[in-house]
Amino acid sequence: MSGTEAFIIFFNVLLINNFVLAKFLGLCPFFGVSKRTGDALSMGAAVVFVMFMASLVTAFINWFFLLGHPGNLFYRAMGGDPAAYDMTFLYTIVYILVIAVLVQLVEMALMKLSPPIYRALGIYLPLITTNCAILGVALLNNDFAVEASGFWVYLAKCLIQGLGAGIGFTIAMLLMSGIRERLEYIPVPKPFRGIPISFIVAGIMALAFMGFASMI
Numbered sequence: 001m002s003g004t005e006a007f008i009i010f011f012n013v014l015l016i017n018n019f020v021l022a023k024f025l026g027l028c029p030f031f032g033v034s035k036r037t038g039d040a041l042s043m044g045a046a047v048v049f050v051m052f053m054a055s056l057v058t059a060f061i062n063w064f065f066l067l068g069h070p071g072n073l074f075y076r077a078m079g080g081d082p083a084a085y086d087m088t089f090l091y092t093i094v095y096i097l098v099i100a101v102l103v104q105l106v107e108m109a110l111m112k113l114s115p116p117i118y119r120a121l122g123i124y125l126p127l128i129t130t131n132c133a134i135l136g137v138a139l140l141n142n143d144f145a146v147e148a149s150g151f152w153v154y155l156a157k158c159l160i161q162g163l164g165a166g167i168g169f170t171i172a173m174l175l176m177s178g179i180r181e182r183l184e185y186i187p188v189p190k191p192f193r194g195i196p197i198s199f200i201v202a203g204i205m206a207l208a209f210m211g212f213a214s215m216i
Contacts, residue, residue, distance in 0.1 A: 001153050009157060010164040015212040019133040019165050020172040021205055026133030029124045030173060031198055040177035042117045043124065044170025046110075048163070050102045051134050055162025057098050058138045059155045066090060067145060088142075095138045103128045137165045175205060 019025045026047075033043040064073045068086025075082045107125055110118040118125070128134065141158040148154035179201050188197050 013164040034176040040173040048166030051166035059158040
């Protein structure tokens with residue numbers, strides 16, 4: 001994998017196909033924890049960690065256990081037709097279990113190390129388990145297995161995409177939180193206060209991010 005290819009993968013999920021503003025995934029924490037910049041940054045950091053680690057773990061599970069190809073460990077142990085060991089129908093349930101374990105680790109760490117942040121994130125922290133953005137990046141990583149020349153190339157692409165998607169999610173969160181903090185001092189018409197004006201802002205941000213589409 002060349003440096004140019006790695007940059008394209010990273011930049012693509014960072015800005016061009018941002019998971020929040022282009023794919024509209026992970027909107028629950030995006031709107032729920034973007035009222036204050038500090039909370040948005042904490043949630044973004046948690047999502048970056050979970051996305052990166054989920055990409056790492058699911059890449060190993062996918063390559064060595066789920067795909068019906070010569071790299072499958074069951075095939076290596078028992079032989080026969082590699083396609084007979086194809087278990088890709090388990091993608092969703094296996095990936096959700098992996099993400100759930102990682103979120104529990106993050107939750108326990110925050111509970112011990114930073115109780116104020118843990119309380120500020122509230123219900124949105126365990127909801128990372130069902131954050132479709134994290135599941136989405138794990139599922140999209142599967143596409144790299146088809147074209148990869150080997151496991152390490154596949155793993156590198158997965159990690160780059162996971163990291164880029166997490167940072168892109170954090171950027172969107174910070175931009176939204178900065179705007180929402182300023183909206184507190186603006187006389188927004190009563191029917192648009194709260195979530196309605198946030199949806200309008202998110203729509204305008206999504207239109208702005210479409211400008212990155214022609215860069216690559």
